[in-house]
Amino acid sequence: MYNYTCLVAGVVILAIVFFDFFYTTLSGSGFTFLTRTCASLTHKIILLVAKVTGRKLLSISGMLVNLVILAMWVLLVWAGLFLVYSFHPSGILNSNDQVATSIQRLYMSGYVLSTLGMGDVKPVTPLFEVITSFFSFFGFAFFTTSMTYLLSVSSAVIQKRSLALSIRNFGKTPMQAVNSLMRMDNNLRCYQLSSLQSMINKHSNFYQAYPVLHYYHHMGVDASLAVNVAVLDEALSIIMHSEGSTELGREVESLRAALDDLLEHLKNRFEEETDYTPDINWASLDLPQGLVGNGFSTGDNLKQRRRILGGLLRNEGRTWDEVYT
Template structure:
C-alpha cells in the first residue's frame, strides 16, 4: 500500500508538472490535461450560453483559464499528499506526533504555497528533500502561472483588436469589399498589409496559447469568429470580381494568412469545434466561382462555420448576399 501510494503520487505529479510546463513555457500549444479541461470547460460555458443567453460568453476564456489552473493545482496537491501519505510517520507536529490525514493535506498545501508555517515538519531526509523541492516548485508554479496569464491577456487584446479592425471596415462582407475598393490604392495596400500582420500575429498566439481560442464576447461586433468570417467572405468577393484585380497580390497574402489560421484550427481544435453538417450549396457561392475552386471554398466555409457555432453564431448572421453591385 505504501509503495503504491508513493508511485501513484509521483506519477500524478510528473503528469501534472509536465502538462504545466509544456503549456506555459513551450509556446507550442496545450498539454493533454489542459486541452481536455479546456474542452470540458468550453462545453459548460456553451450550456450556460444556451440556458442563460450570450452574456455567458463574457466569462468564456476566464472560466477555461481558471479551470485549467485549478486542475493543475489540484493534481499537484493530490500527488504530493499521496507521497506524504505513503509513510504515516513522514510528517509530525512540533511535539512529535504523527500528522493525521487532514494535517498532511494542510502541510502539503502550505508547502506548495511556500508559507512555511513550521508547525509540522518532515521526519526523514527523503521527505525533507521532497518538501524543499516542492516549496521551490510552488514559487515557480505561481510566478510562471501569472506570467502565462499576462501573455494570454496580451494575446486576447490583440485578438479583439483584430476583430474590431475588421468590424470598422464593414458589418458584412459586401460592405467590407466595397470599403476596400473605395479606399485610395496606396491606403488599400496598407490596410490589407496591416490586416495580414494582425492575422499572422493572432495565428501565432492562437497556437502558442490555445486558451486564447476560448475568449469570446457577448456582443457580435467584438467577436473574432463572425468578423474573420466576414473578412474571408469579402476576400472571396474581391478575388472573383473584376474590380479587385489590382489588389490580387495583396489579397492573396491576406488570404494565405487566414488559410494558415484555419489549418491550425482544423489540426489542433477539431475536438472543441462544433460539427457542421452538410455544405453550402453552389447558389451561395460568389459569382464567377461556381465553375472553379468551389469545393475549396465550401471546405473553407465549413471550418469558418464551425468557428461561428463555437461563439453561438449562424452563417446567416454573417451575410445574405456576396455580390458587388
C-alpha cells in the same frame, strides 16, 4: 510501514502535471491532452449553461476556463504530494511529536505548496525534508509562471479584440467589405491590407501558443473574431473568384495567404465540428459594378474554408446569419 502504492501513484500524478504545466506555460506550442480535455469540457458546460442564461456568461468564459485549469493544476500537485507523504506516514509528525493524521498530511502538503512554510507539522526523515524543500521552491515557481502566463494570455486577448475591430472597419458584411476595398484609394488600401496581414499573422502565432484564446468571447458582434474573420474571408473569396476583379485580386493575395495560415491552425480543432456549409448565391448579392457574377465558383476549397469557419462560429455560439445579415 511503507505504502509503495501511494508512492507510485503520487509520482505518476506529479510527473504528468509537471509536464502538462510547463509544456502549456513555457513551450509556446499549446496544450497537452490533460489541459486540452479540461478546457474543452469546461467550455462545453459554459455553452450549455449560456443557452439557458443568455450570452452574458460567454463574456467571462475564457476567465472561467483559465481558473478551472489553474485549479486542476493546484489540486493535482496537492494530491500527488499528499500521496508521496503518505508513502511513509511516520515520517511526518505533528506539533505533539505524534504521527500526523491523513488530514494533517493533506494540510501540510497545501501549506508547503503555498510557500508559507510547514505550519505545525514537520518532516522528520531526510527524504521528506528534501521533498518539502523542493516543493517549496516549486510553489514559488508555479505561482510566478502562472501569473506570467496569464499576463501573456491577457495581451493576446487584447490583440484578438483589436484584430476583430480592425476587420470590422472594412464592413459588417462581406458585401460591405468588398465595396469598401474596391472604393478605397490604392495607397490607403495597400497600407490597410498590409497592416491587417501583419495582425493576422501575429494572431496565428498567438493561437498556436495560447489555445485558451478559443474560449475568450465577447458579447458584441463587433469584437467577435469568428464573425469578422468569416466576413473578411468571404469578401476575399468573392473578389478572388470574380472575373471582374483581376487587379484587386492580386492585391489581396498576401492577405488571403495570411488567412490560409490562420485557418490551417484552426483546421484540426474546428473542421470536424460541423458539416454545414451555407448555400450562398454570390451572384444575387448587392455587389459593386466590375464584379462578374457568372465567374463565381463554390468549389471544394471554399466548402472546406466554410466548414472551418462554421466550427469557429459555433465555438462562439454564433451562426452564419450574423455574417450575412
